[in-house]
Amino acid sequence: MAETTVAEVMAELAGLEDPKSRAVNEKHGDDHGVNLGKLRAIAKRLKTQQELARGLWATGDSAARLLALLICRPKAFERAELDTMLREARTPKVHDWLVNYVVKKNPHAEELRLAWSADPDPVVASAGWALTTERVAKRPAGLDLAGLLDVIEARMKDAPERLQWAMNHCLARIGIDHAAYRARAIDIGERLQVLKDYPTAPGCTSPFAPVWIDEMVRRNSGT
Incomplete structure (x- = not known):
């Protein structure tokens, strides 16, 4: 053929x-x-x-x-x-x-995560943060979660939209998956107010990190 x-x-x-x-x-x-x-x-x-x-x-x-x-x-x-x-x-x-479909499955994903996260292009940097969020959720060993929260706290508020969205996702994931950092993640979200007023359809969870974290923790606990 x-x-x-x-x-x-x-x-x-x-x-x-x-x-x-x-x-x-x-x-x-x-x-x-x-x-x-x-x-x-x-x-x-x-x-x-x-x-x-x-x-x-x-x-x-x-x-x-x-x-x-x-x-x-x-x-x-x-x-x-x-x-x-x-x-x-x-x-x-x-x-x-x-x-999500290619880089995450590639053997160079970790090298690219580190390089892209520090890239001056915010769209490229957003890819680095997406890979970091994947690690926060699935392979957190070796990550400096407190350090990630420091960067998010300092930069997310004024980040361009795509990068801000990716950093916010990482913030929420840290709060959802790592109880030791949950209170700080929620506090950062409350103070920065990023995506607080984002329009959310009925039945969907708001991307505002404090709401997102609370809802996912509730679901995961089965309450």
Whole structure:
């Protein structure tokens, strides 16, 4: 069976372009009009194809890049390649999928976490904080949690939106998962007031850290 080409996939994606999907996506800062369920169906059919994934990424098209992240082999990327990809990923969905579906599974994740967290580009730094949040929740050994809270306390209030969101997530995760730091995490959230007024749909938990922490601790305790 002939291998699928980038041109064939791009033609299929163009045929799935939907103005309503694009309008919804653009409200969230994304720039494609392909329904994500249909995108996942294509990925399921194509299965893992690393070179096709690289070719799709190289097009610069957001829908193609999302598909690339679904069919790639996360462990096959070199550190420098992932660093370049992250700096090219300027829309929220591509950025999030790259970090969550690929970088987190790559053997260079810890090196990239440390490098990105200190990067002057706030979008790159937000990826570093997302990786730190993953470690806070799953592999906290070796992390300086008190030091992370110091940085959050000093910088989160005035951080650009994407970086602020990532730091706030880390703050909440520390409070949820580490009882010894919970009171301080809640206190930082209360004093900084970051995302306190964020519109939250009924039945959803507010991203305001003190509320988020209290709700998740309550759920985890079964009360």
